[in-house]
Amino acid sequence: MEWVDFFLQQLITGLSNGMIIALIAIGYTMVYGIIELINFAHGDLFMLGAFLALTVLGAFGLGDWSGASAWAAVVIMLIASAGFCGALNWGVDRLAYKPLRNASKLSLLVSAIGASFILVNLGLFWGGLPMDVFAGGVAAAAPKDFPALVPNTNLLGDDSLVQFTPKDVLVWAVTVPLMIGLTWIVTRTRLGKAMRATAQNPVAARLMGIDTDRVIGATFLIGGALGGFASVIYSLYNNTISFQMGYRAGMDAFTAAVLGGIGSMPGAVTGALVIGLVRSMSDAYLETRWTNTIVFGILVLILIFRPSGLLGSRAKEKV
Amino acid sequence: MSLLEVRGITMRFGGLTAVDDVSFNVDQGQIFAVIGPNGAGKTTLFNAITGVYEPTEGSVRFRGSPVRLEPDARLGLRAAMVAILAGLSAFLAINIQELWSVGIAANYVLNQPFPWGKAAGDALDAARAVPFAWGVLPAILGAGVGAGTVVALWQRSRRTPDLIARAGLARTFQNIRLFTDLSLVENVLVGMDSRMRSGFWTNLLRLPSFSRERTWTEREALELLEFVGLSERAHEAAGSLPYGHRRRLEIARALASKPAVLLLDEPAAGMNPSEVVDLMELIRRVRDRGVTVILIEHHMKLVMGISDRIVVLQYGKLIGQGTPAEIRADRRCVEAYLGTEGEG
Amino acid sequence: MRRVPVPILAYFAVMAALPLFMGASGLFYDAFQAIFVFSLVGLGLNVVTGFTGLLNLGMAAFMAIGAYTFAILTSDIYPFQIGFWWGILATVAIGAVAGFLLGAPTLGLSGDYLAIVTMGFGEITLDVLKNLDAVTKGTQGINPLPRPTFGSWSLDLQEERGWYWLLLGFVLLAVLAVRRLERSRSGRAWLSIREDALASQCMGIPPKLTKMIAFATGSALAALGGALFAALLSSTGEPASYDFQVSILALCIVIVGGMGSVAGTLVGAVVMVGMNSLVLVKLADWAGAAGVGNASNVLASPNNWKYLIFGLALILVVRLKPDGLLPPRLEGSAS
Known part of the structure; x- marks a missing residue:
């Protein structure tokens, strides 16, 4: 049954892409949940994570990556990018958002847009590094090849029409444990409790002795780190990165967060999987050039019938 | 037929029943008080009446009609x-x-x-x-x-607050909600919106009816500010008003739509005794304008002093209603409320 | 009680006089023509976001709708050719209808949900323009477009001063319209929704209709800006000229200028667009003249610092002037 194979293929692609989007979307939804900010810089943070990963790889030299050394490199990149993005997100919050805690939400949003522009520009400069991985840095703005550390062989055998590759395995092996770990942090630890309390009512949380600034900082740290993980698996999955990729990725992830109900982590994952699937199905069965239109059309329709997203709870305003 | 009939209103939020099968009637020209301990469901009841919440069960009839859009x-x-x-x-x-x-x-x-x-x-x-x-x-x-x-x-959007406001039920809020960046006059003019007729094009092209309407609405807004005693600050920002005055401005804004019923949610909260006396006077004058007043209040002196009728809520249930004298004589009501929290 | 809008009068006096001290052509005109186009878009967004408090991240889409409507109805590659002035009128009308139609199903959504829908609308509009290339001519854009005529005289494309004053005239009209609306029942209803949506609704203001009128007004102004932008270039340009960056630029104009302030929007447009098309271009020129514009080093070209400067400026403005450069003043309170 050829069409079954074809459909399964789209399912796999869609879900894998969806899981990558989900990691980024969680970063949006966590920050939104706690300070009600659409963190515009988050997508660009993700982009810088990919540039860092490539730089780390370049520092080891562009050898012939295979077998164990490739997997070791993947682990190193994951740790480096996660740490970098976490720290960077924390820093952006300190410098650009924290001074505006009491300002209007729109000022905060403009500050985030400003931060986003700065990060994009840093990405452009980064691409100009005179390293082999950046093709000598001559054409700074050009997309960069990301070495195929993870092979594209079909795990289901060469005869199978359905492609299931180590890349897909990588995506799931990274994202699922991260999501389980995050759920554990949020539901079981003191920090998680403090995060939920701060999200619900920052003033009351502060009165109860919670250091809300630290909690917000931790939220940015965790959200950023997830973006860093996502940037590495995205780069290994797609093998090309560009300083402009933060916009597209951020847009998808933010759409996912809203679709699922912004502020809700299961919602962000659900929304991301829906978007991943809609994208791959639309690419395969309709036309690629209409995919964006279809994604946003579905978003609008869902929001008309469920104004708080798929899993969002409609908060009743206190009157 | 009573002016406002509340019939079997129930409000549930998830597992919590905030208002449980409450019914009462309010007659034209009354000052009608809803009392009860904190968390008894008084404000929730107001929200259900004014369309902020859709009641889980029950209905509200105003002049005999459920204020609600029907398929047409x-x-x-x-x-x-x-x-x-x-x-x-x-x-x-x-x-x-x-x-x-x-x-x-x-x-x-x-x-x-x-x-x-x-x-x-x-x-x-x-x-x-x-x-x-x-x-x-x-x-x-x-x-x-x-x-x-x-x-x-x-x-x-079948039963929205704006529909109910336009039908003639105006309200104030427990935690005062003024348009703080607008001036006092503008706040009142927003309240008057339902009586204005000028449309987008009239405003844009400044047709003759625009200035006619501007003249009478601004005059009437100033009169209302005069009525609540705020006319001297008419052109200041509402956000600059001291707390006690804000309540008065809210009342003026609510009266601007010429409502039949005015719902006041804890109007005396945070007022000192002399301000409360002024407020009682103001509420009586509102009633004398022909406006039926329904109020939620904890301040017993005020409630007992001006109300024609009182209902008592506890845990969302209506446990008694009657004149102030009857409520004072009702042991259940006194125990539920007056006995513990009454201040004379 | 009627306050004389001194900053606005001063703005128009200075702007009208400026070209008399400039040459008949040059960078100055490119920059200020862009500033005026974006003033219109900014004034429209100021109605939606500044007055009514609705975050709209898709203003560029309405510019695009304006530009393409105008182009299809007036260009001589299509049979309609209704002429410049009728084209402008039709554009404003269709811009308003587009805003109304987008608003009708979505304006019930709360803040950030609406923001993502408008952002999505921007993306959809771009895709549609790209994909329907039989109508929109894809990346070529639709051209040529007619020049404005006054009787038998028509304004030549090279006539920089004429275009400058024409655009300034449109800005003046838009300012008049927006201020008239602001200081009337319509404007008060918008402001009340921004201040407290629930209280406004409980005062009998129908939220959806009021928001839809604000949306339609804003979209009509953005569409006007788009049409004039196209007329100025005698081409719609490619669809990518109306991308998300443009929507963000419009938003920054309003917020940097001062949300809800007409004078602020005008100043915001001068600052933001001026920085983009005057300061950065000048910097690049100087760098080129000094010989530091070295293509092999990404840091050497000032153009590559554009986003960084833009971003820093945004962060600094909201930090130092959180209410914008020229925040709205309360009617009557300023005497």
Whole structure:
């Protein structure tokens, strides 16, 4: 049954892409949940994570990556990018958002847009590094090849029409444990409790002795780190990165967060999987050039019938 | 028939029943008080009456009618129009390229008169030739989604606060909600909106009726500020008012729509004794204007002093109603409320 | 009680006089023509976001709708050719209808949900313009477009001063319209929704209709800006000229200028667009003249610092002037 194979293929692609989007979307939804900010810089943070990963790889030299050394490199990149993005997100919050805690939400949003522009520009400069991985840095703005550390062989055998590759395995092996770990942090630890309390009512949380600034900082740290993980698996999955990729990725992830109900982590994952699937199905069965239109059309329709997203709870305003 | 009839109102939030099967009637010209301990469901009841919440069960009748949109011809017309528009859009979204090429591009020659009739005919022929799956089917789907959207959105807005305000029920809020960046006059003018007639074009083009309306509305807004004693600060920002005055401005804003019923949610909260006396006086004067007043209040002196009728809520249930004297004599009510919290 | 809008009068006096001290052509005109186009878009967004408090991240889409409507109806590659002035009128009308139609199903959504829908609308509009290339001519854009005519005289494309004053005239009209609306029942209803949506509704203001009128007004102004932008270039340009960056630029104009302030929007447009098309271009020129514009080093070209400067400026403005450069003043309180 050829069409079954074809459909399964789209399912796999869609879900894998969806899981990558989900990691980024969680970063949006966590920050939104706690300070009600659409963190515009988050997508660009993700982009810088990919540039860092490539730089780390370049520092080891562009050898012939295979077998164990490739997997070791993947682990190193994951740790480096996660740490970098976490720290960077924390820093952006300190410098650009924290001074505006009491300002209007729109000022905060403009500050985030400003931060986003700065990060994009840093990405452009980064691409100009005179390293082999950046093709000598001559054409700074050009997309960069990301070495195929993870092979594209079909795990289901060469005869199978359905492609299931180590890349897909990588995506799931990274994202699922991260999501389980995050759920554990949020539901079981003191920090998680403090995060939920701060999200619900920052003033009351502060009165109860919670250091809300630290909690917000931790939220940015965790959200950023997830973006860093996502940037590495995205780069290994797609093998090309560009300083402009933060916009597209951020847009998808933010759409996912809203679709699922912004502020809700299961919602962000659900929304991301829906978007991943809609994208791959639309690419395969309709036309690629209409995919964006279809994604946003579905978003609008869902929001008309469920104004708080798929899993969002409609908060009743206190009157 | 009473002016306002509350019949079996129940409000549930998840597992919590905030208001449980509450019924009462309010007559024209009364000052009517709702009392009860904190968390008894008084404000929730107000929200259910004024359309902020949709009651889980029960109904509110004002002058004998449930203030609520009923399905009518206009809804049908709107659904039909949107359906046609959405269906046509879906059809065109898929086929416009083809129709444009056949109808317009193929017939147009620069600097020659354009054969409109032929173009339309060609485009129509092309439209008829579109296969079912790419023509009629998307059009039907589009029309269905369009009509469904209209009905879904209408369903959600059948009993909204603005509808109820326009019917003649005005309110104030427990935690005062003024338009703080607008001046006092402008706050009152917003309250007067339902009585204004000038539309977008009148305002944009400054037609004669614009200045006529501006004259009488501004005069009346100043009169209302005078009535609550704030006319001296008419052009200051509402946000600059001291707390005690804010309540008064809220009352003036609510009165601006010439309501039949005014609902006051804890008007005396945070006031000192002399301000409370002034407030009682103000509420009486509001009643004397012919406005029926319903108030939530903890301040027993005020409630007992001015109310014609009182209902007592506890844990969302109505446990007693009557005149102030009757409530004082009712042991259950006294125990529930007066005994523990009453201040004389 | 009627306050004389001194900053606005001063703005128009200075702007009208400026070209008399400039040459008949040059960078100055490119920059200020862009500033005026974006003033219109900014004034429109100021109605939606500044007055009514609705975050709209898709203003560029309405510019695009304006530009393409105007182009299709007036260009001589299509048979309609209704002429410049009728084209402008039709554009404003269709811009308003587009805003109304987008608003009808979505304006019930709360803040950030609406923001993502408008952002999505921007993306959809771009895709549609790209994909329907039989109508929109894809990346070529639709051209040529007609020049404005006054009787038998028509304004030549090279006539920089004429275009400058024409655009300034449109800005003046838009300012008049927006201020008239602001200081009337319509404007008060918008402001009340921004201040407290629930209280406003409980005072009998129908939220959806009021928001839809604000949306339609804003979209009509953005569409006007788009049409004039296209007329100025005698081409719609490619669809990508109306991308998300443009929507963000419009938003920054309003917020940097001062939300809800007409004078602020005008100043915001001068600052933001001026920085983009005057300061950065000048910097690049100087760098080129000094010989530091070295293509092989990404840091050497000032153009590559554009986003960084833009971003820093945004962060600094909201930090130092959180209410914008020229925040709205309360009617009557300023005497």
